Amino acid sequence: MTTFADVTAVSTMAPFAFTVDISPRWTIAGHPNGGYLLAMVGRAVAELSTQPHVLAASAHFLRSPEPGPAQIHVEPLRTGRTTSQLRGRLLVDDTPCVEALFTMGTIAPTPGPAWQDSLPDPAMTDPAVAIRLGPVTPAGQPAAIMAEAEVRLDPDCHRAFAGSPSGRGEIRGWLALPGGASFDPVSLLYAVDAFPAATFDIATTGWVPTLELTAYLRALPAPGPLRVVNKARLVDGPWVDQACHVWDSTGRLVAQATQLAGVRLP
């Protein structure tokens, strides 16, 4: 078994530069998953940060890199007492593919949220009856990543993958890493982009390429699978925004993200 830690390993190459190896197995139709790439960059950034945890990460996706060797360059921007900011970029052969900004801090354990709004309901089918996605997309393209991460959809969301989208624009279910490894702030950066595009629950379309992804990490996740709700909000022109909420196995909201992506509804 190849763990998530294995496929996001970073090796120091120079004081602010790392080499990484983008796995061909963490891809859909040959494209590395964006959250997987962001997690790699986040891991390199955490190596050079005086604070241990990502609080906020914002990534712009310039090009989809080929799997294989790549470099990550990190530039500290400001080092503070409670928060610090760093820039991370992933390059292949000196061509930038992912540009990201990070605010780092320390996520201390708290008994629970001090206040919360009504959030999307994380109540979901038991993971045992949720349906695991296989390594082929509804459009028949290879989704090698689905043989690595375990994405299990609520049965009524899974209908979107059998050609019957509900029109709600919502994909929800459970997520586990290879071997059931515990999530941490780095792998949460993958979690917020691990689910299929919520637009597949509106219409079957081609690739939905992410332009921008912003993640906020709100608590350290307890061991166990995550509950994920990915929701489309507005399709206007050729773009859609999606909001992703992630709860840990105790029901605590541990990450929130939004992304802007390209989409062509039929």
Added chain:
Amino acid sequence: MTTFADVTAVSTMAPFAFTVDISPRWTIAGHPNGGYLLAMVGRAVAELSTQPHVLAASAHFLRSPEPGPAQIHVEPLRTGRTTSQLRGRLLVDDTPCVEALFTMGTIAPTPGPAWQDSLPDPAMTDPAVAIRLGPVTPAGQPAAIMAEAEVRLDPDCHRAFAGSPSGRGEIRGWLALPGGASFDPVSLLYAVDAFPAATFDIATTGWVPTLELTAYLRALPAPGPLRVVNKARLVDGPWVDQACHVWDSTGRLVAQATQLAGVRLP
């Protein structure tokens, strides 16, 4: 009258560098508004972009600059046919204060959204009965910006400013630029951060400093005031996230934003 275009004017200093003058009037308790700073950076970025409009902007706030002269440095990251990415940073005396990434494109007019989720209800009191915020905060600090931009709150949200927060964590109302100038994609970057922190509708606290702000611009705004709803979602530890939705005078959703900020609830 000093217009928004005046206070965000950028002057070319070198091929990829601009000088700007941060207005002491667009401040709260002496701190320049974050959205105002981001709009300046966005304006400089648009000068060097082959595409005219900001689609997505992600800003990390490193330090609050003093009003006065500053520089903006722009670095094109990728130039594409339909989208391009650029980095913008605002510095005072070579010290970076705001770091931001932009994905640029062309927002073409469309008859309306192709699909939309249930979004926060923009139904609001008539602007004539909404209550304009004055140039003093509830805590008695100067809010010079409120004499420039026109922020009018729904009467029931305004109670938060008289020491009676509703507990909903929502501030909604109307926004107009000086002289009623029309909004454009640059000033929308200000609009998404123009309203008071939604946490003031939970409890009266001190300054709520923004760590990260991401804005998605979804349509070109029609002339007239904007409707703005700023909503807190989760306070956990010393951080809160807020979601801001902005509609134009025709009721069209033109911008969405999230921010992560520091807060200390009593």
